Amino acid sequence: MTDSAKPTLMVVDGHSLAYRAFFALPVENFTTKDNQHTNAIYGFLSMLVNLIKAERPTHMAIAFDTSRHSFRTDEYPEYKATRSETPSEFKGQIPLLHDCLAAMSIPVLTKEGIEADDILATLSVQGSAQGYDVLLVSGDRDTIQLVNDEVTLLYPSVQGVSQLKRYDPVAVQERYGVRPEQYPDIAALVGETSDNLPGVPKVGEKTAVKWLTQFGSLDELLERAEEIKGVVGGNLREHMDDVRRNRKLNRLLIDVELPVGPADLAVAPIDAQAVRDIFARLEFRTLLPRVFEAVGATDEPVHDEPAVQVPVPVESAPAEFAAWLPAQTGELGLTLVTAGGRVTRIGVAGETELREGDWSDEMADALRAWLESDAGKVLNDAKKQVKALLRERIRLGGLRYDTLLAGWLMRPSFPDKTLAHLVDRYLGEKLPEADPSQLVPETDGATPAQEAWFTLRAAVALREAMPESVTAVLTDIELPALLVLADMEAAGVAVSHDVLSTFSGELLTRTDGLAAEAFALVGREFNLGSPKQLQEVLFEDLQLPKTRKTKTGYSTDAAVLADLQESHPHPFLALLLQHREATKLRQIIESLDSAIGKNGAIPDDHRIHTTYVQTGSQTGRLSSTDPNLQNIPVRTEESRRIRSAFEVGEGYETLLTADYSQIEMRIMAHLSGDAGLIEAFNSGEDLHRFVGARVFGVEPEEVTSAMRTKVKAMSYGLVYGLSAFGLSKQLRIEQAEAKKLMLEYFARFGAVRDYLRASVLQAKEDGYTETIFGRRRPFPDLSSPNRVLRENAERAALNAPIQGSAADIMKIALNRIHADLRKGGLGSRVLLQIHDELVVEIAPGEWDRVEQIVRTQMAGAADLSVPLDVQVGAGRDWNEAAH
DNA sequence: ATCCAGACGTA
DNA sequence: CGTACGTCTGGATG
Missing domain, CATH: 3.40.50.1010 (5'-nuclease)
Structure with missing residues (x-):
C-alpha cells in the first residue's frame, strides 16, 4: 500500500x-x-x-x-x-x-x-x-x-x-543489468523462443548487456557491428535483420x-x-x-439503499390479538417461531400494523379461528410452521403464498434459502439480522411480526416477477402439496425395530466372516471400506491391472470390480463385492433404526418421520432427508427385507402401494405425439416387447429377453439424453452396435427424436424449459461457448420437461387423493411418496373406497394422449404390498 | 469440527 | 460421454 x-x-x-x-x-x-x-x-x-x-x-x-x-x-x-x-x-x-x-x-x-x-x-x-x-x-x-x-x-x-x-x-537494473526501456534491446538480441523470434546465435543476456553498455544503444551497436570480433561478431552481422524485426515486434x-x-x-x-x-x-x-474480505464486503446480501423503516410491532395479549385480526383487510403476513417442532411465538403483519406475542394455550385458543379460517395468509417456508400448528391441533387455512416456494419456482437451480436472501433479491432491502458473532449485537434481528412484514412485501414483489404459468404451478400444485406433505411427515411410517435389528445382526456376522476371509487371502488386515487402502491391496499386493482413473487414484467401484473379475478372476474380488453390499445394507438399517421415534414423533410411536424438501430438486421432484426414504433398497431379494420392516401401524389394517408404470415414457409419447409409441401404450402389450418387435422387425412373441433388455435401456436412456457411447457402455456392446440400435430405434420412432431435438432448440431460444403444467427451469448454459457446460445443459434440458411433468402429475394426484380422503371423512392416510409411487396406510374397512380414490386420482391427474397406468398392491408391510 | 471424494442406494 | 437426488465412510484439512 x-x-x-x-x-x-x-x-x-x-x-x-x-x-x-x-x-x-x-x-x-x-x-x-x-x-x-x-x-x-x-x-x-x-x-x-x-x-x-x-x-x-x-x-x-x-x-x-x-x-x-x-x-x-x-x-x-x-x-x-x-x-x-x-x-x-x-x-x-x-x-x-x-x-x-x-x-x-x-x-x-x-x-x-x-x-x-x-x-x-x-x-x-x-x-x-x-x-x-x-x-x-x-x-x-x-x-x-x-x-x-x-x-x-x-x-x-x-x-x-x-x-x-x-x-x-532499480529491480530491473539489478536483475537484467540495464534500464527498463533497454530491456527490449536485450530481448531483440537474445531472441524469444516462446514467441518464435530467433535472436543472434550464441548471444545470451550477458553478452547483450555487455554490448549495450559498451555502445550505449542498440542502434549504435548495429551501426558499429564491424567492431565486434570473433564468431559472435559474425553472427551479429548475419542476423541484424532478425534483431531489427525482433525489436519492432517487441515494442508495445x-x-x-x-x-x-x-x-x-x-x-x-x-x-x-x-x-x-x-x-x-x-x-x-x-x-x-x-x-x-478483499473487497471489504460481507458475505451477506448487500444493497446500496438505506435500511427501510420497519414498523414496530405491538406486543399483544391473546384477546387483544384475536380482536385485532378480523379488523384487517387483505392478506396478512404470518410467522410462527418454532423450537423443537413446537410453536413458541407468533407474529402477524399487515401493510403497516404489526402484532406479535408469545405462544400459549390461551393464544392458541384465541387465534385458532383465524388460523383455521380461509382468511388470506402469506408465509415463508410454511411447512415447518404448519407442522408445528398441527401439534397444537390447529390446521392452517387460507395459505395463499409461500415466498420460499415462490423463490424456488423462480430459480430452481439456485433457490434462495432464507427470507434474508429473498428480501435482498426481490425487495433490494436488508432483513435486519442479529450478528451471532457478537455478544451484544449491534443490530437486533427482525422480530417475528417484522419477518412476517418482509414476507408479505416479498410476496408482492414475487407475484409481480413471476410468470403466469409458474404462479399457477405455485397455487394449484405446490401450495396444496405443502399441506399434504406436512400431514405425511407428521404421520410418519411405522418401522419395526425388531425386523431391522435381526437383519442387522445377520449382516454383521456375515461381514465379519467375509472380512476375515478377505484378510486371509491378502495376508494382512486393512480397512475394506477405504478406497485408498483398497487400491494398495488390489494394484500392489494382488498385482491386478489398474482401472479407470479418478481424481485421487484408481476406481474401485462395483462396475470396475465386476470388469476386473471377468478379466482377472480373483476370489478376493467376490468377497469384496459381497462385503460392500452387506456393509451398505447395514449402514442403511442403522440409519433407519436410529431415526425411529425422532423428528416430531409422539413418544413411542415407533415411526420414522422423514422430511420432504419441497424445494429439493431443480425439476420439481421432492427430495427426502433425515432419513431419506426415497432410496430404500429394492433391487435384490435380500435387500427387500429392509422394506418388510416398514409395517402397517397400530390401528390400521393394511398398507397400499400405488405406482405409475413407465410414466416418463408415457409423457414422452404424449409430448412427441409419436404414433408408434402412442400405439404401444394403447395396445396393452408390454411396452418393451412392443418396441422391441418394431425395432428388430419381429413379432412381439419373438422378442428375446436380450432384445427386450436392449430396447428397454434405449427407451430409458432417451429420457436422459443418452449417447451411443453411454448406451454401449451400459449394455456392454460395441459402440457401433449401440449406434445401429439407436438408428433402428429412431427409424421406427422418429417423432421421439424430432421432439427431443425440437425441445432443446426451443429451450435454447426461450432460455428455459417448461413442463406440461407450466413449471419452468432456466438453462443459461444452453448458449455457453463452453462445450462441456453446453452439452450438460442440453441433456438436463432434454430431461427437465419429462421428469418435471411426471413430478407435477404425481403432486396433483397426491393433492387430490388427500382432499378426497379428508372430504370422505376417511381415516386412511398417505405416508410416503417415492417419485412415482405412493404408500398409503389403510384404516379398517376402508380398502375399497381408498383404492378407488387412489386409482382414479392417479390415473386422472393428467389428460395425456396415452393412458396413465397405475399398479396397486396390498400387504402388511411395504415389501408385501409391492407385489 | 468441517469439508471432500468415492461409493452406492432410489426413481 | 445418462437425468434427478441423499447418506455413509475414510481421510485430509482447520
Missing part, C-alpha cells in the same frame, strides 16, 4: 496469468461435478484477491488477448507460431472467468488484433500521465520495458503463480484506442449475489469469503 494520496491503477494481463495458473494447479483438484475444469479460474482469482488485498488499487482492469491473431502475426506470420495449440480445457474457462470478473465489477478489456500487453502499455502511459501510480501484472517479459518511477511490474516468479516479483527501475503499443481511460476504471462495488451464484456453480467455497 502506498502512503501517497495518488490513486493506484492496476492493470492485469489476464490471459498470461490465467494460463500460468492453468499449468500450475492440478486439474484433478479443480473439476466441478459436471466436469468443468476450473483450475485456471481459481488460480487467477486467488492471485487477484491477494493482489487486491495487498495493493488496494483504486482503479482496476483486466486485459485479455482476443485470439492468437494480432498485428504482429500480420507483420510476421511466424510470430508465436511454434506455440502449441491452446488446450480447449483452458479456453473453456475464459468465458467463465469473464463471468466471475463481471460479477466482481472488474472491467475486462479486449481489442481485436491487439495483445493484452499493448493494452497494459497504453493504460500505463495514460495512467502515469494522469497522476496514477501504475501497477502492471503480467507474465510476459516484454512488459518490463514499461517500468519507470510511476510504473511497477509484478511478474510471476518461477516458484509459482502466487509469488509475484516486484520490478521497479502505447496508443491503442480504448473505450475507457484510467478514470473510468474506478473500483466499483461487487454484485454479491452474482458472485455467490457463479462461485456456487464453479464450486468455489473457500474463495468466496476471501473475495468478500
Whole structure:
C-alpha cells in the first residue's frame, strides 16, 4: 500500500496469468461435478484477491488477448507460431472467468488484433500521465520495458503463480543489468523462443548487456557491428535483420484506442449475489469469503439503499390479538417461531400494523379461528410452521403464498434459502439480522411480526416477477402439496425395530466372516471400506491391472470390480463385492433404526418421520432427508427385507402401494405425439416387447429377453439424453452396435427424436424449459461457448420437461387423493411418496373406497394422449404390498 | 469440527 | 460421454 494520496491503477494481463495458473494447479483438484475444469479460474482469482488485498488499487482492469491473431502475426506470420495449440480445457474457462470478473465489477478489456500487453502499455502511459501510480501484472517479459518511477511490474516468479516479483527501475537494473526501456534491446538480441523470434546465435543476456553498455544503444551497436570480433561478431552481422524485426515486434503499443481511460476504471462495488451464484456453480467455497474480505464486503446480501423503516410491532395479549385480526383487510403476513417442532411465538403483519406475542394455550385458543379460517395468509417456508400448528391441533387455512416456494419456482437451480436472501433479491432491502458473532449485537434481528412484514412485501414483489404459468404451478400444485406433505411427515411410517435389528445382526456376522476371509487371502488386515487402502491391496499386493482413473487414484467401484473379475478372476474380488453390499445394507438399517421415534414423533410411536424438501430438486421432484426414504433398497431379494420392516401401524389394517408404470415414457409419447409409441401404450402389450418387435422387425412373441433388455435401456436412456457411447457402455456392446440400435430405434420412432431435438432448440431460444403444467427451469448454459457446460445443459434440458411433468402429475394426484380422503371423512392416510409411487396406510374397512380414490386420482391427474397406468398392491408391510 | 471424494442406494 | 437426488465412510484439512 502506498502512503501517497495518488490513486493506484492496476492493470492485469489476464490471459498470461490465467494460463500460468492453468499449468500450475492440478486439474484433478479443480473439476466441478459436471466436469468443468476450473483450475485456471481459481488460480487467477486467488492471485487477484491477494493482489487486491495487498495493493488496494483504486482503479482496476483486466486485459485479455482476443485470439492468437494480432498485428504482429500480420507483420510476421511466424510470430508465436511454434506455440502449441491452446488446450480447449483452458479456453473453456475464459468465458467463465469473464463471468466471475463481471460479477466482481472488474472491467475486462479486449481489442481485436491487439495483445493484452499493448493494452497494459497504453493504460500505463495514460495512467502515469494522469497522476496514477501504475501497477502492471503480467507474465510476459516484454512488459518490463514499461517500468519507470510511476510504473511497477509484478511478474510471476518461477516458484509459482502466487509469488509475484516486484520490478521497479532499480529491480530491473539489478536483475537484467540495464534500464527498463533497454530491456527490449536485450530481448531483440537474445531472441524469444516462446514467441518464435530467433535472436543472434550464441548471444545470451550477458553478452547483450555487455554490448549495450559498451555502445550505449542498440542502434549504435548495429551501426558499429564491424567492431565486434570473433564468431559472435559474425553472427551479429548475419542476423541484424532478425534483431531489427525482433525489436519492432517487441515494442508495445502505447496508443491503442480504448473505450475507457484510467478514470473510468474506478473500483466499483461487487454484485454479491452474482458472485455467490457463479462461485456456487464453479464450486468455489473457500474463495468466496476471501473475495468478500478483499473487497471489504460481507458475505451477506448487500444493497446500496438505506435500511427501510420497519414498523414496530405491538406486543399483544391473546384477546387483544384475536380482536385485532378480523379488523384487517387483505392478506396478512404470518410467522410462527418454532423450537423443537413446537410453536413458541407468533407474529402477524399487515401493510403497516404489526402484532406479535408469545405462544400459549390461551393464544392458541384465541387465534385458532383465524388460523383455521380461509382468511388470506402469506408465509415463508410454511411447512415447518404448519407442522408445528398441527401439534397444537390447529390446521392452517387460507395459505395463499409461500415466498420460499415462490423463490424456488423462480430459480430452481439456485433457490434462495432464507427470507434474508429473498428480501435482498426481490425487495433490494436488508432483513435486519442479529450478528451471532457478537455478544451484544449491534443490530437486533427482525422480530417475528417484522419477518412476517418482509414476507408479505416479498410476496408482492414475487407475484409481480413471476410468470403466469409458474404462479399457477405455485397455487394449484405446490401450495396444496405443502399441506399434504406436512400431514405425511407428521404421520410418519411405522418401522419395526425388531425386523431391522435381526437383519442387522445377520449382516454383521456375515461381514465379519467375509472380512476375515478377505484378510486371509491378502495376508494382512486393512480397512475394506477405504478406497485408498483398497487400491494398495488390489494394484500392489494382488498385482491386478489398474482401472479407470479418478481424481485421487484408481476406481474401485462395483462396475470396475465386476470388469476386473471377468478379466482377472480373483476370489478376493467376490468377497469384496459381497462385503460392500452387506456393509451398505447395514449402514442403511442403522440409519433407519436410529431415526425411529425422532423428528416430531409422539413418544413411542415407533415411526420414522422423514422430511420432504419441497424445494429439493431443480425439476420439481421432492427430495427426502433425515432419513431419506426415497432410496430404500429394492433391487435384490435380500435387500427387500429392509422394506418388510416398514409395517402397517397400530390401528390400521393394511398398507397400499400405488405406482405409475413407465410414466416418463408415457409423457414422452404424449409430448412427441409419436404414433408408434402412442400405439404401444394403447395396445396393452408390454411396452418393451412392443418396441422391441418394431425395432428388430419381429413379432412381439419373438422378442428375446436380450432384445427386450436392449430396447428397454434405449427407451430409458432417451429420457436422459443418452449417447451411443453411454448406451454401449451400459449394455456392454460395441459402440457401433449401440449406434445401429439407436438408428433402428429412431427409424421406427422418429417423432421421439424430432421432439427431443425440437425441445432443446426451443429451450435454447426461450432460455428455459417448461413442463406440461407450466413449471419452468432456466438453462443459461444452453448458449455457453463452453462445450462441456453446453452439452450438460442440453441433456438436463432434454430431461427437465419429462421428469418435471411426471413430478407435477404425481403432486396433483397426491393433492387430490388427500382432499378426497379428508372430504370422505376417511381415516386412511398417505405416508410416503417415492417419485412415482405412493404408500398409503389403510384404516379398517376402508380398502375399497381408498383404492378407488387412489386409482382414479392417479390415473386422472393428467389428460395425456396415452393412458396413465397405475399398479396397486396390498400387504402388511411395504415389501408385501409391492407385489 | 468441517469439508471432500468415492461409493452406492432410489426413481 | 445418462437425468434427478441423499447418506455413509475414510481421510485430509482447520
